[in-house]
Amino acid sequence: MITTGSQQGLDLSGKVLLDEGDGVICESPTYLAAINAFKVYSPNFIEIAMDEQGMRMDELETALEHNHRIKCIYTIPDFQNPTGRTMSLERRKKLIELANRFEVMVIEDNPYGELRFSGDRLPPVKSLDTEGRVIYQSTFSKVLAPGIRVGWICAAPEIMQKYVVFKQGTDLHTSTFSQMQVNKFVELFDLEEHVSKVRQVYRRRRDCMLTAIRREFPDYVTYTEPEGGLFLWITLPAVINARDVLLSCLQQKVAFVPGGAFFPNGGHENTLRLNFSNMTETRIVEGIGRMAGILKECMNTVAES
Amino acid sequence: MITTGSQQGLDLSGKVLLDEGDGVICESPTYLAAINAFKVYSPNFIEIAMDEQGMRMDELETALEHNHRIKCIYTIPDFQNPTGRTMSLERRKKLIELANRFEVMVIEDNPYGELRFSGDRLPPVKSLDTEGRVIYQSTFSKVLAPGIRVGWICAAPEIMQKYVVFKQGTDLHTSTFSQMQVNKFVELFDLEEHVSKVRQVYRRRRDCMLTAIRREFPDYVTYTEPEGGLFLWITLPAVINARDVLLSCLQQKVAFVPGGAFFPNGGHENTLRLNFSNMTETRIVEGIGRMAGILKECMNTVAES
Numbered sequence: 001m002i003t004t005g006s007q008q009g010l011d012l013s014g015k016v017l018l019d020e021g022d023g024v025i026c027e028s029p030t031y032l033a034a035i036n037a038f039k040v041y042s043p044n045f046i047e048i049a050m051d052e053q054g055m056r057m058d059e060l061e062t063a064l065e066h067n068h069r070i071k072c073i074y075t076i077p078d079f080q081n082p083t084g085r086t087m088s089l090e091r092r093k094k095l096i097e098l099a100n101r102f103e104v105m106v107i108e109d110n111p112y113g114e115l116r117f118s119g120d121r122l123p124p125v126k127s128l129d130t131e132g133r134v135i136y137q138s139t140f141s142k143v144l145a146p147g148i149r150v151g152w153i154c155a156a157p158e159i160m161q162k163y164v165v166f167k168q169g170t171d172l173h174t175s176t177f178s179q180m181q182v183n184k185f186v187e188l189f190d191l192e193e194h195v196s197k198v199r200q201v202y203r204r205r206r207d208c209m210l211t212a213i214r215r216e217f218p219d220y221v222t223y224t225e226p227e228g229g230l231f232l233w234i235t236l237p238a239v240i241n242a243r244d245v246l247l248s249c250l251q252q253k254v255a256f257v258p259g260g261a262f263f264p265n266g267g268h269e270n271t272l273r274l275n276f277s278n279m280t281e282t283r284i285v286e287g288i289g290r291m292a293g294i295l296k297e298c299m300n301t302v303a304e305s
Numbered sequence: 306m307i308t309t310g311s312q313q314g315l316d317l318s319g320k321v322l323l324d325e326g327d328g329v330i331c332e333s334p335t336y337l338a339a340i341n342a343f344k345v346y347s348p349n350f351i352e353i354a355m356d357e358q359g360m361r362m363d364e365l366e367t368a369l370e371h372n373h374r375i376k377c378i379y380t381i382p383d384f385q386n387p388t389g390r391t392m393s394l395e396r397r398k399k400l401i402e403l404a405n406r407f408e409v410m411v412i413e414d415n416p417y418g419e420l421r422f423s424g425d426r427l428p429p430v431k432s433l434d435t436e437g438r439v440i441y442q443s444t445f446s447k448v449l450a451p452g453i454r455v456g457w458i459c460a461a462p463e464i465m466q467k468y469v470v471f472k473q474g475t476d477l478h479t480s481t482f483s484q485m486q487v488n489k490f491v492e493l494f495d496l497e498e499h500v501s502k503v504r505q506v507y508r509r510r511r512d513c514m515l516t517a518i519r520r521e522f523p524d525y526v527t528y529t530e531p532e533g534g535l536f537l538w539i540t541l542p543a544v545i546n547a548r549d550v551l552l553s554c555l556q557q558k559v560a561f562v563p564g565g566a567f568f569p570n571g572g573h574e575n576t577l578r579l580n581f582s583n584m585t586e587t588r589i590v591e592g593i594g595r596m597a598g599i600l601k602e603c604m605n606t607v608a609e610s
Contacts, residue, residue: 004480036470037475146477148482149477149478166345169338170312172312175454
């Protein structure tokens with residue numbers, strides 16, 4: 001089913017799957033606007049810690065064993081927002097095995113999957129799904145234009161029927177003009193070639209940002225090294241609040257998103273998300289340099305107090 | 306605020322205003338897809354009877370006196386869907402007076418207001434609003450193109466802030482391309498001239514349908530005579546179920562919407578909605594003729610049994 005961007009897929013999943021007090025399992029941290037979309041339906045968020053392989057399956061299993069009202073597992077397996085991390089193949093298999101065993105649905109949100117710069121492409125969780133448990137969603141926003149608001153949901157026919165009914169109540173249908181525009185673009189131009197150009201630009205920007213971070217940031221700052229997507233994730237010493245860092249950065253025209261908002265149950269104020277996709281390499285180097293200076297100042301202030 | 310069609314305005318009003326068990330007052334009957342949009346938020350629907358002047362204010366006052374969890378009054382004052390009726394000026398004034406006295410919000414849904422064929426234009430309820438109680442919504446769907454999904458909400462800044470937050474969670478924003486298309490159309494072409502043509506076509510079709518109904522339908526069928534919009538409303542004898550009539554009509558390629566679905570609390574299966582906007586006059590005459598034959602057959606069957 002075509003959706004009005006993949007954000008609408010999240011709202012519809014809330015409408016279809018969640019009643020007040022139902023459990024939603026998500027990565028910790030997870031996509032900020034997914035939290036906001038689900039919150040309307042008053043669920044209970046259960047956060048599962050991540051490492052470099054994505055959501056930790058031992059913690060997921062424990063959570064599923066101990067919570068009996070879990071309706072779904074929300075995951076962004078490829079170049080996750082906000083961490084940039086990718087779930088390993090082994091964990092994808094484990095995820096679907098657990099979803100089947102505990103009879104919960106999986107919402108696989110994959111807006112960034114086409115933006116892989118390095119490493120091997122991994123199969124979507126949906127491709128491992130044998131019981132119609134995975135609701136897969138993606139969008140043209142990251143490969144064509146976010147302004148066009150055309151995404152899609154792919155799910156088993158029985159559950160798709162419910163999405164169709166709720167979609168009608170939500171906005172009747174997605175703009176037929178927007179759908180025609182996307183269709184015409186794909187027909188007249190080479191989308192794959194376009195995406196391949198985007199990948200090259202983003203890869204250079206990621207490399208540039210990582211190089212600058214290695215050179216400029218103090219050792220006590222850790223960061224992810226994503227194989228694709230738009231984001232990388234910074235963890236500061238626990239004594240530093242990223243919101244304070246942001247205020248100083250904004251004065252020097254450097255912006256990022258403080259990480260606390262990506263945790264539905266709060267905390268983790270010493271984290272932040274950097275986006276490498278939208279600035280030239282020169283400005284990335286300049287920005288990271290300014291930020292490094294501010295981070296060192298912040299640590300000095302903390303050390304003195 | 307721009308919305309993805311006015312249907313999204315309804316979903317957002319549900320998100321902003323309604324918790325489970327809250328009361329929504331609506332006209333009886335009311336717009337089918339508003340019922341579906343609100344139902345997601347599990348409210349209690351309180352239907353207020355209508356007459357040729359629109360929602361009855363004496364019944365509204367009684368409902369407000371007796372229900373203490375009413376959050377909003379949903380109304381389509383101009384050429385209502387499904388009845389085609391228009392709320393009189395006196396009742397519009399009374400409505401805002403009651404909303405103020407009982408401190409409830411009013412959702413004024415006005416997709417058809419520009420499509421007036423006869424009679425005097427009446428001021429929107431919003432224009433009588435002195436306390437920021439009216440959330441006014443409209444759309445380009447009925448004056449330009451339904452496929453383009455561009456509508457808007459007009460409300461007091463304090464409540465608009467809430468709509469903006471929920472809008473972001475619902476679809477981030479309305480397609481910028483669609484907004485540019487509408488803007489360009491209004492800039493390059495004469496929208497008022499276009500609407501005036503649409504009005505003429507619809508007026509002729511309304512007149513044609515009413516003339517055919519007067520000539521063809523049996524006396525025991527009553528109907529509204531709208532001054533604009535797209536719809537007229539038929540009431541059959543209580544012994545006839547419009548869903549049965551529909552089955553026979555579909556065999557003769559005549560379609561309408563059975564009225565029962567427009568009553569959130571059910572009943573009224575002897576009613577139906579006709580749409581005069583989308584067929585040529587020849588086909589309208591032919592369709593009403595076939596329908597009249599079927600209605601007479603239905604009455605005969607009932608009389609014999």
